[in-house]
Amino acid sequence: MGSIDANPAAFEAFAVDGFQPLNADEVRSYLHKSVDFIYDYYKSVESLPVLPAVEPGYLRRQLQPAPPTSSAPFDVVMKEVREAVVPGMTHWASPNFFAFFPSTNSAAAIAGELIASAMNTVGFTWQANPAATEMEVLALDWLAQLLRLPASFMNRSTGGAARGTGGGVILGTTSEAMLVTLVSARDAALRRVGSDGVAGITRLTVYAADQTHSTFFKACRLAGFDPANIKSIPTGPDTDYALDPAKLLEIMQADVDAGLVPTYICATVGTTSSNAVDPVGAIADVAARFSAWVHIDAAYAGSACICPEFRHHLAGVERVDSISMSPHKWLMTCLDCTCLWVRDTHRLTGSLETNPEYLKNDASESGTVTDLKDMQVGVGRRFRGLKLWMVMRTYGAAKLQEHIRSDVAMAKMFEDNVRSDDRFEVVVPRNFALVCFRIKPRHGMTEEVADEANRELMERLNRTGKAYLAHTVVGGKFVLRFAVGSSLQEERHVRSAWELIKKTTTEIMEEIVVVE
Amino acid sequence: MGSIDANPAAFEAFAVDGFQPLNADEVRSYLHKSVDFIYDYYKSVESLPVLPAVEPGYLRRQLQPAPPTSSAPFDVVMKEVREAVVPGMTHWASPNFFAFFPSTNSAAAIAGELIASAMNTVGFTWQANPAATEMEVLALDWLAQLLRLPASFMNRSTGGAARGTGGGVILGTTSEAMLVTLVSARDAALRRVGSDGVAGITRLTVYAADQTHSTFFKACRLAGFDPANIKSIPTGPDTDYALDPAKLLEIMQADVDAGLVPTYICATVGTTSSNAVDPVGAIADVAARFSAWVHIDAAYAGSACICPEFRHHLAGVERVDSISMSPHKWLMTCLDCTCLWVRDTHRLTGSLETNPEYLKNDASESGTVTDLKDMQVGVGRRFRGLKLWMVMRTYGAAKLQEHIRSDVAMAKMFEDNVRSDDRFEVVVPRNFALVCFRIKPRHGMTEEVADEANRELMERLNRTGKAYLAHTVVGGKFVLRFAVGSSLQEERHVRSAWELIKKTTTEIMEEIVVVE
Structure with missing residues (x-):
């Protein structure tokens, strides 16, 4: 060197x-x-080939x-x-990308991110960048209005006597939203049980359906919860893989009877695997019996809830403690942008506040401003509010809704195609713009052969470079996930992908017949 | 609505x-x-006024x-x-910004960030974006070479038999780097003591000098360490506010004698308050006696270590477990970009790995690739490696060193000015581009009056809009921090700020005399 x-x-x-x-x-x-x-x-x-x-x-x-x-x-x-x-590159921007969830984007978002990168401010306190702090707060309040979240989640104003306890923050990932709320709930539960330091942590329990994103279970471990007390609750086709509140109640009650302390429940609106929707209101009712924190992870499907016809998936949100969703997934805002709202910001800042000498300033000490560093893991933070605000300001609610509805309409078209071809089945009901489907076992084909055929279908599709799909396993079956919504996508791309799927399936089926 | x-x-x-x-x-x-x-x-x-x-x-x-x-x-x-x-806005990009640490930036970095925003990929696994994963790994290896980190911290290659256990990841903040290494060290210590689940967590202890960034103590709480076991070790002027290894040894030994388990030590190279440098090698030697994890936080000053004349501050790095530094602070790379290197990535991934069905793929299962999601809190991640690589590729090592040296030279010029005016004192030796100074108490001025005069000086300077300085408290004294390095800064801005400081001090001193 x-x-x-x-x-x-x-x-x-x-x-x-x-x-x-x-x-x-x-x-x-x-x-x-x-x-x-x-x-x-x-x-x-x-x-370009979607997958290189x-x-x-x-x-x-x-x-x-x-x-x-x-x-x-x-x-x-x-x-x-x-x-x-x-x-x-794996081209997430390709209109032939149907894997995972799309990372949607827009001209306004990229412009906002560019300007923020050039200004390159670090708004850890209000004073360190008043405009960035207030823009983030305003953008969160705007989005809360689009989602019709209860006023109790809104910042209302920075400054002024009318300020409630609600508020929000923009984070990098859903995982961070889970982690900071888990830590707040953990600390509250430790206080509630009169723990000597963290000695009581071994009694605290957390809950989520087995369809919950793996990052939730990881966040629980990061926060120090005992692996044995991180409860993954089985789901099945009877609830379309959503959490069953009766089962949740039963497990929580048994834990209480065993001397444990139910602390936190994560409900998902639109699971990653199959877009299942946990019943928010019923879960909140169960949680209330035990004073457990309820968080809603609506990372993907939260964006759809800006449309009145999807808003019912959030029914009961007024009774939960926190909710997060990621405009970087489905609201045309480039990475990263996860919005977290909490009903009582003091519960967050109580666990996350720091007060080093070099950040002390009159505005913070007046108590009239929000210092956003106290609602996140780190101190440094980008000016993420700008791009989110620019997306809403530039396009307006009607266009944002159009964007969601266009994706859903394309997914519905794809779903109709699948249903009309009796070689395939739609495995779980489509709730948003994700279609979970597979080649179904017919004419004496075993489940094992069907799984193998589906895996082969995915791999061949992906190797063409003309489409990229991911998979999941639902109810023990290998299932293809077809996620519509990449921002350059048009109806013709969905149609082409469907033609490619049909053609490739025909080839695979012929080979299976030959081999048999 | x-x-x-x-x-x-x-x-x-x-x-x-x-x-x-x-x-x-x-x-x-x-x-x-x-x-x-x-x-x-x-x-x-x-x-524009620096502070609005x-x-x-x-x-x-x-x-x-x-x-x-x-x-x-x-x-x-x-x-x-x-x-x-x-x-x-508080204009961090202003050449008259001397507060905190500057968030340095460059044309190449902004361009890299822009391109990444437009491509908007989510490289959680290698397969989800091979180029982003490999670019991040390459950028980290390049920077490790500039820093002359031992080969044991490098990724060497993705794929191939020669791959060691070392490696790195780009995160959003130093806090996340601390958190993920704390969790890994915590889990290793729990295994070492044969803990039943997390029951043993109440015995685990962590250590850092009292000058360590507050975010370290917060990260310890996030990871579930007992507040009583998070040891802040007092420092003083005898070590220029650096951690005293003898004191560390004494405290750790006493803890072991009391049945506690030393788990993690955070050493800082360039503290936020006054740029103190903890003695890395001596700390590593103490830690080795107790099998405790040593992490180096070089968030700011790490960048200086690309110059041979500053590299000695990292002496002993070959004996630590992890090191992080943030090019978004002093290496002209816009937010956010914190580089973390660890000697044994398996210790990180052991605590942070997730393996959901929908992310399974042949490349991951082959074991030849790095899935960077397993070295961070979240799953989603931006293509941050591009901007960091573009900075190094565009400017080259010589220009990066010139950038550091230019800032240090300007800080030295300012320091010389302060020393030449007997109304002021430099409070701690300048190590990098931060000068900690104050109006010193003279002619019978009490320490209280001096503190008040310094506070007044800072507030008046900041109110002019022509300069923005932050403060700290060192050894009980109110001290002004003059941090050189904002990317548009030239020598004339430092000179103007000094003229403003002198003039404002004259005004304040005259008022003090009048009042007395």
């Missing part, structure tokens, strides 16, 4: 003003080149293994991005 | 392809307008309280950004 060592004795010779990394002309030039790249990318991404055919380690073989000593023209850097990076 | 409700019965009528949020021409147009805004912003930010004179709640009074139903031209949105948002 000798080449990167400059002569220490020589460093005094550097001109103080020589290197200007934020020279406005250079910034403009680099960004214009980047915008050209993005324009070309969006125009061409449809024709690269082997592990491919990038290191194409780029230098060590950092260069000297600078390079930006065009050279962009050439390497085009030639080495792009071919190894 | 009736105005935002569309008629549910009408939703079928929406055209599927009507709304194109990622229309390439619209994206280009919005981004060009944003680039123009950024150009103007960088050209004018010097003349707005009252809590100001933004809500200027913008609509509820989200609009219809869309707005992007120019209208940008007008609101210019007229309502900008005047309420």
Whole structure:
């Protein structure tokens, strides 16, 4: 590594003003080149393989293994991005991407993120960036209105006597929303049982359906809950894989009878696996008997609830303690943007507040402002509120609803296609824009062969580069997930994918017949 | 909120392809307008008040309280950004910003972030974006080479038999780096003591100097450590506020004698308050006696260690378990970008791994790739490696070193100025580009009056809008922090700030004399 060592004795010779990394002309030039790249990318991404055919380690073989000593023209850097990076990308922006949940995006969001990156502020306290703090609070209140969340979750105002205890914060991931609320609920439960320090933690229990995202169970472990007390409650086809409140009540009561302390329940509106919807109101009623915290994870499907016809999935939200959803999933806001609202911000800040000397300031001490660092894991934070506000301000509620409805309509079209072809079955009812389907076992085909056929179908589809689907296992069956909604997607892409699925299935079925 | 409700019965009528949020021409147009805004912003930010004179709640009074139903031209949105948002900003990009630590930035970083936002991928697994995973790994290995970290911290390669156990991940904040390593150390210690579930957690202890960032103590609480076992070790002027290894050894030994289990030590290279440097090697030696995990928090000063003349601050790093530093602080990479390296990634993934069905894929199961979700709190993750790689690729090691040295040279110039004026004192030795200074008590001025004079100095400076300084308390004294390095800063800004400080101090001293 000798080449990167400059002569220490020589460093005094550097001109103080020589290197200007934020020279406005250079910034403009680099960004214009980047915008050209993005324009070309969006125009061409449809024709790129969605899933790249690269082997592990491919990038290191194409780029230098060590950092260069000297600078390079930006065009050279962009050439390497085009030639080495792009071919190894899984193109989430492709209209042929149907895997996981789409990460939807929009011109307004990218513009908001760009401006925030250039301003590059760190709004840990109100004083450290009043506009960023107030914009985040305003954006959360706007979105709460679109979702018709009860006023008890809103910030109302920063400053002024009318301020309630509710409020929100924009975080990076749902996992962080779970973690900070878990910690608050944990600390409240420890106080409730009169624990000496954290000694009582072994008695605290948390609950979620077995369809809940794995990150919830991980967040519980991060917060120190005992693995034995993290209860995954079995679900089945009788509830379409949603949490059964009667079962929840039974398990919680048994835990109380055993001397345990029910602390937290995570209800999901739109599970990742199959978009199941846990019954929020009924769960809140059960939780209330035990003073347990209820959190709603509506990461994906929360966005749909801006449409009146989907809002019923949140019925009962006025009785829960917190709710999170991620506009970076389905509300056209680029990563990352997870909105968390809580009914009582003091319960969050009670566990998360820090007060180092170097951040003390009059505004914080007046108690009239929100210091958002006290509602998250870290101290540093990007100006994420800007892009979220710009999305709502630019497009307006009607267009946002149109966006959701367009995706749902395309998913419904796909679902109708599946239902009309008797080689397939829709495995669980479609609630939003995710269709869970499979080749069904017919003509004496065993479940094992059907699973294998479905796996083969997915792998062949993905290898074509013309579509990318993910899978799940529901009720023991291998199921394909077809998630509509990538922001460049149009009806023709869904139709093409369906044609490809039919054709590939025909090929697979013929091979199965031959082999048998 | 009736105005935002569309008629549910009408939703079928929406055209599927009507709304194109990622229309390439619209994206280009919005981004060009944003680039123009950024150009103007960088050209004018010097003349804007660094700290805005707005009252809590100001933004809500200027913008609509509820989200609009219809869309707005992007120019209208940008007008609101210019007229309502900008005047309420604390301008971290201002060359007159000397508070906290600067969030340095560069044209290459903003371009990288922009491209990542547009591609908007979610690289939780290697398969979900091979290029993003490999770019992150490569960028971390490059930076590790610049820092001359031992090979044991490097990823070496994804794939291939030569892969060691070391590796890294890019996270959002230092706090997350602390949290994930704390959890890994916690779980290892629980296994070591044969704990039944988490029952043993009440015996585990963690240590850090009292100058350690408050977020460390918060991260310990998040991970469930007992507040009584989170040991803040006093420091003083005898060690320039660095951790005294002898004192650490004494406290750890006493804890062991009391049946406790030393689990984790956080050493800081460049504390936030005064840039103290804990002696890494000596701390690692103490920790080794107790099998405790040692983490180095080099969030700010780590960047300086790319220069050989500062590298000695990391001496002993080959004997620690993990190290984190944040290029978003001092390596010209816009937020957020915290690099964490660990010597044994298996210890991290052992605590953080999840394996939901819908993320299973051949590459992960082969064991030849890194799934970065298993080294962080959440699942979702931005393509942060791109901007970090683009900074190193575009500027090269020599320019990055020049950038550090230029900031340090300016700080040294400021320090020399302070030392040459006998009204002031430099409170702790300057290690990097932060100068901690104060008006010193002279001519019978009490410490209380001096503290008050310094507080008044800071407040008057900040009210001018021509400079923004933060403060700290070191050794019981109110101290001003003058942090050099905002990316638009030139020598003339430091000189002007010094002139303003001298003039304002003269005014304050005259008033004190009059009052006395």
